[in-house]
Amino acid sequence: MSALLETRHLTRQFGGLRAIGDLSLSVNKGEILGVIGPNGAGKTTFFNLLTGIYPPSSGDILFNGGSIAGLRPSQIARLGMARTFQNIRLFRQLSVLENVRIAYDSRLVYSPVEALLRTPNARARERESINASMELLELFELGSMAGDLAGDLSYGSQRRLEIVRALALNPSLLLLDEPAAGMNPSEAMQLLDFLKWVHGKFSLTIVLIEHHMQMVMALCDRIEVIEFGVRIAGGTPDEVKANPRVIEAYLGVEGELP
């Protein structure tokens, strides 16, 4: 299996605080990788580094074999890395359809001049964007809400919309930041089936930050464990479950993970 994403000695400092330290790991094409760790471990910072929201203080990030460290987030998004956010960052005052179209826009090619003059090429691209975005929305049963404001949707629908929006980028790698946040265990398991389906249907590689242990153990092929910005363990779910270092990080010295 080839590594789609690889970090080499990735480090990020904020002043005196070392949020991520010497993190080297890789994500294989087609797998579902879970990233777990106690709160404040640096998991979201890790995603922010991958997507270019801040540059690394040192180390490198390779995506499809090429270094992406220092690239702008929009450039990384166009290379095929999409994400969702821990706190759902939809464009609330825009419609559901527009949210998806904005992500799809990175695939439309026409110049500002063509936009200002509304040339036939520009109009054709616009039609294409609406049709493709609607198709995507309908696939996820959000089609009937296309005209509604994103901020008016229910919590569950908003989470789904955020994933649809990310998929409109046609990514090869999808980063999901706590998609099950706020869900009860049965909802989380439904999400699991949903993610399995998305993974297959769109031939994705997925990296998932999550706290719902049952879901993570059932869904992921491999798991990496981060504490205080440092990788403390990794392996298959069974290996990680039994790892005393991991158990200690979560539960203190004694205890068991579900």
Next chain:
Amino acid sequence: MKYLIQQAINALQLGSIYALIALGYSMVYGVLSMINFAHGDVFMLGAFFCLLLIAIVPVPFWLALIVVMGATAILGTLIERFAYRPLRNAPRVSAIITALGCGLVIQNTTLGISPYARPMPRLIDNVTYEFGGLTFTTLQLIIIGVSVVLMVLLDFLIRKTSFGMAMRAISSDRAMVPLLGIPANRVIAITFALGAALGGAAGLLYGMAYPVVSAAMGISVGWKAFVAAVIGGIGNMRGAVLGAFLLGGGEVMTVAVLPSTYRDLISYSLLLLILVFKPHGLLGKPTLQKA
């Protein structure tokens, strides 16, 4: 050399006045994260209140100062209560626009009442002293002296009293503060009052020093103090004072070399230049946005 020192005293005088106004901008930005565009016009009203007061009953300088500071303090509190407090939780843009609007209303109302610039009558006997070949006037001493005293008092208030601590707490985390039993609204209202009082004092002092008072002063002078506060790092008291003296010095030097029509150009260009290289001012600290 003597010329330089003479100019330095002029710069000190102008800088002191700017500092008093700039502190008002910074205090309000500190507690509410809002640019109080109306502050410059409160400064202008300080001068006009003084004119009004003296026209009705001629009082000695120190009494005029107290009365004017009291009047502008009340004005500041009223503006906060009726124009800004309702917008406490609105997007920042709304608050800035409202402040701009309030300032312009004050300016143009004053303009309507007094379309022409007016001279400020004598408040003190201005005696000129000579010392080591340099000349000082009582006026300069009073302006610099009063300003320094007020700044020291403010600094004491902020750093050594529980009220000052409450102000600093609100600067850090406004939402938390009521949970700790601090009456945030009252602290904010008093902060505005203090800032406005300082601005009013500055207005009176400015009127005494450059004795022509006009409604346009709010923008021509008051906004310069705003520039000073931003240069120093808005929200930061020391920055406000630093920026004020830098700007005062810069302006005095400019006027010595170039025609006075260049003042605004130089001041605002300086502002732009500093913002390009230090977007949060000289002493300001950038806030990190959590993604």
Next chain:
Amino acid sequence: MGAKSRYLPAVLLIAGFVASVLIPSTGLVNDYLQFVLMSVAINAILCVSLNLVNGWMGEFSVGHAGFMALGAYASAVLTVKLFPGAPPLLLFPAAVLIGGAVAGVAGIPIGILSFKTRGDYLAIITLAFLMIVKSGLENIPYTGGPRGMLGIPRLTTVAWAYFWCVVAFWVIRNLVYSKYGRGISAIREDEIAAEAMGVPTRSAKLVAFVTSSFFAGVAGALFAHQLQFINPSSFDILKSTEILVMVYLGGVASLGGSLLGAGVVTILTQCLQPLGTWRMVVLPALLVLLMLFRPGGIMGYRDWSWLKPRRSPKPRPKNEDGQQPEIGEVSP
């Protein structure tokens, strides 16, 4: 929608243009009314262009009068100093375009500064820009310094004002309903999420600022050749405030709102003339009231459907009511 209504807006526009050309020759509309019509058109251009930055992109620029000033002075220099004898039919559009171009170029550094600064600091930067332009113009003897330029030829007509107004609205409408416009709105909503979703926020900001300042310059050129006299004080904070009132009264991020705001404020300003200086109290007071009670304006974030681009969507499955769900833009 049949073929008839497809062409109706275009027909109306052309009819309007023909009317505007004919107006001066028929004695039907007096000079004053023509003046007001021209002012409405010029203000509409100012309003919709500021709306691009303040409304759609959600920033706060106070410097619009500065761009207007650049366009006014650049065009006036052309018609008064450089080519005073040239045929107006050729000279005027060139002057307006050049006025717009000068202002547009000035929009580039502001746009670049907006990459790293937002909110309050960007507002301060635009304020500094405004003051620098005004003060700078006061110190240039070639253009009359603080006393300004006189004797600018009366080249603005109802027809030209109408023409440029239509151009401005058409261009900005196209921009707003394109991917660039959507990117601009996304920046307003959440800049970080916009970047993460592939929006090139830097070029989007540049496009917004340059387009906005270009049309401010166009309006400035028209303004100069309507009033025949300009000085730096014509383009001060009060002018910027006037334009702000139009935006926040008519409706942020709305084409129709821009038209509405410009119309209302222009007519209001005319009606308040007898008040003299007190007129300048009413306008900012109105702004304050708007912020307190209706910050979005009359038509915030909404638009009349005839302004939106037409599209022929794939046939949609009808929902329970048997209606076709509307998938036109709510607003970009």
